[in-house]
Amino acid sequence: MTIRKKLLLFIPLLVVFANIIAYFVFQSGKVVQQSYDEMLGRILLIEQTSESAESNLKLLYAYLLNPRDDKAVQGPTERQLMQLKGRIQEVSDSAAPSFAEEDYVNLLATFLEQKQSAVLDANAQDPQSAFEHYIEAEKTVSYIHEEGQRLIDAELAYYRPIIENIRNKNERMNGLGVALFGMNALMGVLLAIWVSRSITGPVGRLVALAKQIATGDLNIEPQLRRDDELGVLSDAISQMSADLSILIEKDKQSLEMRRLVKELELLALQNQMNPHFLFNTLNVLSKLAILEGAEKTSDLIVSLSNLLRYSLQKLDKPVTLQEELDHIREYVTIQQARFRDRIRFDLHFDASVLQQQIPALTIQPFIENAFLHGVADMETGAIIALTLSRANEDVQIEISDNGKGMAEETRLSVLRLEGGAESGSSTGLGMQNVFKRLQLFYGKEGMVEISSNTGQGTAITIRIPVKKESERTDVSVVDRG
Structure with a gap:
């Protein structure tokens, strides 16, 4: 495997592993956060509903004392209470079994009816009946407070073991996250060391080989076979050393x-005199021998001349x-x-x-x-x-x-x-x-x-x-x- 492939493979794997750990921890925290949000949202809804009922009761009392404008008592405050009532019904349809809000919703409906009756009696110039409806509405608001507190207590009682379990799991998750983070860091360090050694180690050996060749020592020991670029470079240096040895031997x-x-x-x-002088002398001797009739002597002189010429040339x-x-x-x-x-x-x-x-x-x-x-x-x-x-x-x-x-x-x-x-x-x-x-x-x-x-x-x-x-x-x- 080449160095480039190693880097392209192991570094993304390490990043993916780290991202998986981070996503796992994030999802665990998200589940806990959602549970807290649902519980606190329902508790806050009940508190808002109780406060809205109390506001509507105060407006009704002020209207009964001075019935001049029924728009104030039947205005935004009443619409807010009706909206809260509708939201409680929606939560009731999708919430856990602990949120038993049916009685609470009925109390809100009763309160709205009593308020409407008191307003109608006040408009009909029947203050006695209007105040009687007000007294009933006041009692209903107290029941709403009590029922709301009961629902909050039931909600807390239901979620208390769940919250404790989530808290314990969260602590274990935090410990696991720390362990995974440490493991991830350790694997990153080990991977960095491994990749570094897989590069710097062979490079160091190649540097040592180059220094050895520079000193003239071409007796290079065979290197371990590698399939990456450094292996190709090591083979090239070994081949170069072998070629240098052959060239030096040649x-x-x-x-x-x-x-x-x-x-x-x-x-x-x-063993020679001046070649030209020697050959000229031999030629003179050969011709002289021929003139004197010594042909064998002439042949020997020619043979000697040829022998010397061959040896010298x-x-x-x-x-x-x-x-x-x-x-x-x-x-x-x-x-x-x-x-x-x-x-x-x-x-x-x-x-x-x-x-x-x-x-x-x-x-x-x-x-x-x-x-x-x-x-x-x-x-x-x-x-x-x-x-x-x-x-x-x-x-x-x-x-x-x-x-x-x-x-x-x-x-x-x-x-x-x-x-x-x-x-x-x-x-x-x-x-x-x-x-x-x-x-x-x-x-x-x-x-x-x-x-x-x-x-x-x-x-x-x-x-x-x-x-x-x-x-x-x-x-x-x-x-x-």
């Missing part, structure tokens, strides 16, 4: 390759197996002029692999090592063989000899890139250097196998992956920058 390999090539160039420079780029094979032929020509018939060189190759690219001067050091350390001491029967073939998806290069071989400790030392029998080479290139360059060029290890036993010769097998011409290597052979 840069290291590129720098290592530069160092090796610079080392090769330096070693080549240490091909170190900064990969070459094909065809070019490497031509270079090996020149080298073998010179060595066979030295060893003559003591050593035979056998070459077998599959023409389909000759365009495969390899680092320059890859095979020649092994051939040179076979000459100098494998078969140099043999008087007859020495054989050095070079075979280029396909092996499944790889190109296989095998250099073998039937010389003195090497001890197991020496073989393991060579495979561990710890040196080995590599001294005394004319070009200064060792097998250790070749192993490292192959590893950097193809980006893999374990490409070389050595099989050898003392007195039984040595066989070196190199397996390189087939690379199309359109493919690029992960690490260039050399970078002149």
Whole structure:
């Protein structure tokens, strides 16, 4: 769940929960308020009715003493009493059983009739009868007061347990409201802490990862999987760290390759004079040998010239197996002029692999090592063989000899890139250097196998992956920058 969804879900839920609690408390108070209003409304209605009856009685008495205008006694005060009587009847139809107002309404009706009779007698010039009706009306008003007080007492008696119950419920409701309010506040605090930690905690870890990456330490431990935006950011940082590690490793390999090539160039420079002077001198010697009839000597000088030119000019780029094979032929020509018939060189190759690219001067050091350390001491029967073939998806290069071989400790030392029998080479290139360059060029290890036993010769097998011409290597052979 994303952080936005969390906020949009939990915050409205908290607000709704708080509103439910507030509405519940409000409704409880509203019920109590309605009960109080109904009870007080009926009590107030009875009090108003009693006061109105008393006012009407006083007006009747004043009229009987001075019967000049009957509009005063039958005016608004009488209409008010009749309205109150009607309201009491309405309340009687909808009120609780405690409001037994039938007798009270009858008393009000009797009072109004007695008042009307007194007014009629006064208008008929019968004061005696009018005062008799007044006395009856006065008694009726006293009954109205008594009945009203009884109704009020009955109302209070009926609602007293209800009010007590409501009061108790109200107290419990107040306690529940306080508890719910506290629970709501606690849930709000816990929710805020949870949401805060779900954001600030991962952010803090991401900051720590960023600081770790800034110090150059890319060994980042896997983070917990998250489904929100911070999880995406954490995955992006982890991927970035992994990509940086790969790029740094590639840069290291590129720098290592530069160092090796610079080392090769330096070693080549240490073993050469000025190239133009050297090549010109060799050309003069070759032509002089031809003039003197020494064609073999001329051929050897040309082979040496080609060998040196290849060593000096091909170190900064990969070459094909065809070019490497031509270079090996020149080298073998010179060595066979030295060893003559003591050593035979056998070459077998599959023409389909000759365009495969390899680092320059890859095979020649092994051939040179076979000459100098494998078969140099043999008087007859020495054989050095070079075979280029396909092996499944790889190109296989095998250099073998039937010389003195090497001890197991020496073989393991060579495979561990710890040196080995590599001294005394004319070009200064060792097998250790070749192993490292192959590893950097193809980006893999374990490409070389050595099989050898003392007195039984040595066989070196190199397996390189087939690379199309359109493919690029992960690490260039050399970078002149």
